[in-house]
Amino acid sequence: MKLLRRLGTAVFVLAALAAGQAVHSAEPNLNHALRPFPVAGEVGAEVAARTFTARVQLVRCAAALRIGEHVLDTQGVWIIAKLRVGARFKPTSIAYAAARDGAGKVYQTTDRVSLDLVSGGLTMQPGLPYEGEIAIEVPTASAGSLTLLLADNSLDQRMDSMTEIGLPISDGNACSAEPTTLLAPKAVS
Template sequence: MRARVGMLLVAALAVGGVVANWRPVHGGGADDRERPYIAAGQVGEAVSARSFEAQLVSVRGARLLGVGSKGYETGGVWILVRVRVTATTEDTAVRYAALIDDRGREFLLSNRFTQSLADGGRTFQPGIAVEGEIAFEVPRDAATSLRLRLASPLIDHRMDAMAEIEVPKVDTATVDKWATQKEAVVVEQPEVVS
């Protein structure tokens, strides 16, 4: 009898050791456990980010941006994404907007000027679609293949929803054309659309 109890005790300790030392795939750290819930989509699709839906309408690029009476030049290239945002269930704002390249680099919306569509300055009302451009300054080598990410929280995206939309790929010749363009491209301001 004592031998059985001893064997059961050893078996229980062995199982306990395995459970205590178990680690999920990729380490299972807080970043993996608490990552945002990303809903992915393509151009023209409405992608949900919990409190709003986002739709990528179009993309264009430039070397020089015209915002109000000022011009903003870049050593890389400006990427302007035209996005339609519709709040779904509550008043909300888009405070986080970034482009992610194939190497995982993150390029936040430019803070060189006010961008009322996606810097938290605009509150979206449920059911009312607003469309406008968001400008990003990216290196030329990143501009050919990007993904747009949008979320309501500015910083803490843990376990919250985030929309990710594939930006149409462009070739290097198109990026070079954008980067050498002489005339300023005017950023389109947000407007209500039907």
């Protein structure tokens, strides 16, 4: 009788643990609840995040970047995106720029070159858009499935909008072997 009672208690405890695990895994976790709010767009279209707008005007890739007299090589490829960005309602900056591949891996803009447009502290005023280019270093195999991510906070993108713009590069092996030069940001009308 004691053996049956202990066996019944063990079965009850295991059933309660299994039910608790099922409930826990069925509800969204904290990371899911605090994720950025995606604002999707396409190349050529203006995408409006909470504090800024962004338009990818052109995308290209190359095996090397020319910065003055220096050439920056890579084991992968450089993805270069020409952007038109602007503040919506108040002065703001874009402090986070990255590319996410089809497998979910995220590659941030390079720190090997100054990118004033997105991480160099450029503060945009409403009504005064800027154009310029950014560079992201990615593995060659990832170049064909990239989405550009832009946000105004470099440290914590949770609970805020983030642009997600698909980049139309079909194959990283087709990138230019010649070094390419980045366009510096400039105000446009």
